[in-house]
Amino acid sequence: MTNKLGPTFDVIAAADAEPRRAVRGSSKAKPSPRLRNDWRLVPVEEVLFAEMDHPALAGPFADTEIERLAAAFGLTTDEIAELYPRDALTPAAAAEPPRPRARSTRAR
Amino acid sequence: MTAFIALNNRRGTRFLDGTTLAAVDAWCTKHLGRDALQFCQMFTVRFSAGSFVLKAISGDRLLVRARVYQAAVHIATLALRLDPSQRRAHLSWFVVAPTGRGGATTRQLLQNILLIERDCGIGRMTLQAALTHGAYVWAVHGFLPTTSAAWTALAGRLATKLATLAPSCTTAQVAAIQQLLKSPDRQALRAIAATRVPAGGMALGKQLLMGESWNGELDLSDEPSALIYLRRIGLIP
Numbered sequence: 001m002t003n004k005l006g007p008t009f010d011v012i013a014a015a016d017a018e019p020r021r022a023v024r025g026s027s028k029a030k031p032s033p034r035l036r037n038d039w040r041l042v043p044v045e046e047v048l049f050a051e052m053d054h055p056a057l058a059g060p061f062a063d064t065e066i067e068r069l070a071a072a073f074g075l076t077t078d079e080i081a082e083l084y085p086r087d088a089l090t091p092a093a094a095a096e097p098p099r100p101r102a103r104s105t106r107a108r
Numbered sequence: 109m110t111a112f113i114a115l116n117n118r119r120g121t122r123f124l125d126g127t128t129l130a131a132v133d134a135w136c137t138k139h140l141g142r143d144a145l146q147f148c149q150m151f152t153v154r155f156s157a158g159s160f161v162l163k164a165i166s167g168d169r170l171l172v173r174a175r176v177y178q179a180a181v182h183i184a185t186l187a188l189r190l191d192p193s194q195r196r197a198h199l200s201w202f203v204v205a206p207t208g209r210g211g212a213t214t215r216q217l218l219q220n221i222l223l224i225e226r227d228c229g230i231g232r233m234t235l236q237a238a239l240t241h242g243a244y245v246w247a248v249h250g251f252l253p254t255t256s257a258a259w260t261a262l263a264g265r266l267a268t269k270l271a272t273l274a275p276s277c278t279t280a281q282v283a284a285i286q287q288l289l290k291s292p293d294r295q296a297l298r299a300i301a302a303t304r305v306p307a308g309g310m311a312l313g314k315q316l317l318m319g320e321s322w323n324g325e326l327d328l329s330d331e332p333s334a335l336i337y338l339r340r341i342g343l344i345p
Binding site: 078 | 184185202203204205206208209210214215237239240241242244245246247248249278280281284285287288291293295296298299301302303304305312313332335336339340
């Protein structure tokens with residue numbers, strides 16, 4: 001994931017956007033979304049990493065997988081408790097409840 | 109030398125060109141059971157549009173570079189190589205735009221790729237787990253070092269890093285991690301990535317793996333690895 005690729009398909013890339021009308025050079029003209037985004041592309045690793053903070057995905061592995069690994073490597077109960085403490089994570093059910101959605105109309 | 113395909117799933121429009129389009133089409137028909145356009149449609153299911161550069165090499169491998177769009181905005185660019193004769197797919201490049209972050213965009217793309225790989229008979233995915241978070245992220249997604257030697261080399265680096273983190277851990281924790289690092293079994297990486305002990309503001313396993321680099325593979329015929337990956341990309345709860 002370290003090789004940087006150049007733009008692959010510039011001509012066709014804009015095919016899904018509305019045809020842009022010719023506009024005289026204006027300082028208020030915005031660049032196309034494609035150009036605006038390109039410099040901010042981030043590796044998928046960082047995106048996946050950020051998503052791991054989601055309560056539903058808290059904890060990299062399920063308890064069953066940890067038990068399987070512990071058995072495979074001969075970890076004792078004490079070692080399991082040291083490395084994989086159950087209270088180190090917030091279960092999804094106990095996580096902060098979702099914020100209520102804002103009203104779309106003014107309250108009366 | 110390449111085939112170009114652009115399709116807009118919303119409008120039902122498509123563009124196909126390139127000197128090797130016939131070869132790519134033949135590759136897709138042979139290995140996927142569908143034509144090249146259907147390959148691109150599978151790749152962009154649940155997305156608005158995509159543009160592809162495709163190239164068949166030696167009749168066996170297909171190089172894919174894809175740009176994926178949602179609501180007319182570019183959200184991701186991927187490059188991968190499909191090699192059905194070796195039953196292997198290599199993910200070489202995957203970047204996401206701000207609009208594609210969060211939500212299920214990334215996972216949906218990984219799901220689409222997995223379904224294509226399944227239909228091509230591919231049972232092994234490879235990549236380089238690197239960059240800032242990659243070494244940890246791909247371990248948590250079920251990937252393992254490609255060889256025992258690669259794991260041994262990585263374990264040596266992790267042991268050095270553990271020495272610097274040892275003051276923030278208990279003696280028992282350090283001893284248990286050292287025991288895992290001495291194991292020749294590649295799955296010790298998974299056991300380390302799973303650790304929940306806090307060290308330096310994050311889990312010890314995460315702290316150890318951050319910034320590391322290793323060549324990884326996911327063997328989909330290995331049930332524990334496959335289950336971890338399927339759960340991570342949202343195909344199973």
